[in-house]
Amino acid sequence: MDSPGQHAAPPEISSGTEDRAAQIAALFREHNRTLVAFLQARLNSRADAQELAQEVYVRMLAMKDADPIAAPRALLFRIAANLAVDRIRMRAVRANAPADVPDDDWFAQPIPEQHASALQQWREVRAALRELPAKTSKAFVMHVIEGRDFGAIAQTMKLSERMVRYHVSNALAHCRARIQPSETP
Amino acid sequence: MMAMTFSGAGDRVTQTASQWWARLRAEDPSDHTIEQWLAWMEEDEAHARAFEEVSRLSQRLGQADSHAREAFVSEFVGAAERRVRWPLWLGAVAASLLVAVLGGRMLDSMSRLQAQPYASDVGQNRDLALPDGTRVALGGASSITASYADDLRKIELREGEAFFNVTHERRPFEVVAGPVLIRDLGTAFNVRRTGDRVAVAVTEGRVRVTPPGGADALEAAAGQQVLYDPRHGVSIGPIAVDDATAWRGRRLEFVNEPLFVVVASINRYSRRPVQIADERVGALTFTGTVRVDAIDRWVEALPRVFPVQVSAFGDHVVLSSAEQH
Numbered sequence: 001m002d003s004p005g006q007h008a009a010p011p012e013i014s015s016g017t018e019d020r021a022a023q024i025a026a027l028f029r030e031h032n033r034t035l036v037a038f039l040q041a042r043l044n045s046r047a048d049a050q051e052l053a054q055e056v057y058v059r060m061l062a063m064k065d066a067d068p069i070a071a072p073r074a075l076l077f078r079i080a081a082n083l084a085v086d087r088i089r090m091r092a093v094r095a096n097a098p099a100d101v102p103d104d105d106w107f108a109q110p111i112p113e114q115h116a117s118a119l120q121q122w123r124e125v126r127a128a129l130r131e132l133p134a135k136t137s138k139a140f141v142m143h144v145i146e147g148r149d150f151g152a153i154a155q156t157m158k159l160s161e162r163m164v165r166y167h168v169s170n171a172l173a174h175c176r177a178r179i180q181p182s183e184t185p
Numbered sequence: 186m187m188a189m190t191f192s193g194a195g196d197r198v199t200q201t202a203s204q205w206w207a208r209l210r211a212e213d214p215s216d217h218t219i220e221q222w223l224a225w226m227e228e229d230e231a232h233a234r235a236f237e238e239v240s241r242l243s244q245r246l247g248q249a250d251s252h253a254r255e256a257f258v259s260e261f262v263g264a265a266e267r268r269v270r271w272p273l274w275l276g277a278v279a280a281s282l283l284v285a286v287l288g289g290r291m292l293d294s295m296s297r298l299q300a301q302p303y304a305s306d307v308g309q310n311r312d313l314a315l316p317d318g319t320r321v322a323l324g325g326a327s328s329i330t331a332s333y334a335d336d337l338r339k340i341e342l343r344e345g346e347a348f349f350n351v352t353h354e355r356r357p358f359e360v361v362a363g364p365v366l367i368r369d370l371g372t373a374f375n376v377r378r379t380g381d382r383v384a385v386a387v388t389e390g391r392v393r394v395t396p397p398g399g400a401d402a403l404e405a406a407a408g409q410q411v412l413y414d415p416r417h418g419v420s421i422g423p424i425a426v427d428d429a430t431a432w433r434g435r436r437l438e439f440v441n442e443p444l445f446v447v448v449a450s451i452n453r454y455s456r457r458p459v460q461i462a463d464e465r466v467g468a469l470t471f472t473g474t475v476r477v478d479a480i481d482r483w484v485e486a487l488p489r490v491f492p493v494q495v496s497a498f499g500d501h502v503v504l505s506s507a508e509q510h
Binding site for chain 2 (some may be wrong): 033034037038040041042044045046073074077078081085122123125126127129130134137138140141142143144145146147149150151161165166168169170172173175176177179
């Protein structure tokens with residue numbers, strides 16, 4: 001799905017001048033990897049990141065001004081950052097919508113085949129998190145697994161956002177060092 | 186920020202990559218932050234790769250299924266304040282001094298390790314979530330106690346019936362049912378206890394069942410039932426997985442069960458308990474279904490299939506041998 005060598009094709013060029021198109025094609029060649037990396041970090045989803053990256057190029061192509069863009073890379077990432085903020089806001093709205101009825105017939109659902117290997121992964125993560133100070137693993141689980149933002153965690157844990165960020169990055173580095181990346185992400 | 190001290194594992198590049206990742210996760214990173222990050226990313230291919238790897242790990246964790254999610258939250262979020270971490274340098278002597286100083290608080294934290302009881306009423310099934318995310322369905326009039334220590338999760342089935350869907354983790358998961366010890370080996374299983382007679386039906390994965398007296402342990406897989414009976418010892422046989430948990434749908438399924446087991450089971454659902462007047466009746470074997478909402482009718486019909494007599498009293502029913510009269 002997102003093997004390293006596989007990049008999305010540059011978007012179809014439908015508007016703007018030849019120069020503009022060439023400029024954006026160059027941006028794509030040079031910065032697409034970091035753009036997707038940036039959006040993936042923002043959205044915690046590679047699929048969403050790739051989709052939004054396409055949207056960024058389309059927006060740049062659609063800009064009215066025909067002159068070459070002065071600081072194209074900065075603009076590329078600013079548009080991306082804004083689109084990411086919109087997407088995160090949209091997700092929050094969706095998360096606040098009434099949830100599906102919780103499924104209390106859990107025992108009747110067969111657990112999928114890959115459950116065993118998935119559990120192995122979780123065992124490793126759990127073992128890694130147990131090696132960390134309680135606050136560090138707590139902040140990390142709240143952010144990465146529960147999906148809460150730093151502000152909310154800071155409030156709950158009575159810490160500054162900066163400390164939350166510190167705990168989360170420590171835990172992430174620790175887990176990354178302890179867990180072998182799987183072949184198929 | 187990049188100079189902060191660090192105590193966990195991981196090389197410097199991974200640590201820096203994680204710090205950048207966390208920094209980009211904040212509300213809305215400024216253009217300046219993004220510029221700095223880009224400069225770092227482009228400085229070295231290893232930087233970009235390390236960043237992509239921590240990002241991928243985070244995404245994988247973010248996609249945890251609800252089972253795993255609950256287990257993580259209950260262990261690391263719910264319980265974080267409770268976890269007691271002893272500094273490594275603290276030897277036994279220092280620890281004993283600390284007991285004197287912190288006595289009260291320590292006793293408090295130790296008492297949390299004490300057995301937590303759970304019980305259900307007659308006629309009521311009850312679903313529970315244990316602290317590790319393990320799910321337990323208790324049958325009617327059943328009770329368990331859960332004792333979670335650092336190295337073992339131990340459940341005692343005191344009476345009745347319970348279905349366990351065990352969350353897998355480092356600590357072994359054991360169920361003690363009277364004389365029988367059941368150890369989870371990656372599993373969902375049902376345990377029914379009737380006095381010292383214990384039936385363990387595996388619906389998923391495997392369990393190891395150790396009967397009393399040091400006899401050999403048996404391993405049972407999904408679709409198998411281990412039965413321990415004080416008179417006949419231990420045996421293993423096939424069972425329909427659906428039958429083993431049919432009680433959750435308020436149907437009790439029995440295959441060649443002695444009537445005393447059947448009656449003990451229905452009594453957990455009946456307001457009017459059934460008593461067995463003599464052993465011969467209790468030893469009759471029954472195969473079939475009893476619907477929880479139609480226990481009275483089932484009891485009334487018994488004399489048609491068994492040589493028994495039913496005597497109804499105000500608050501109980503007596504089953505006796507038909508020949509006695």
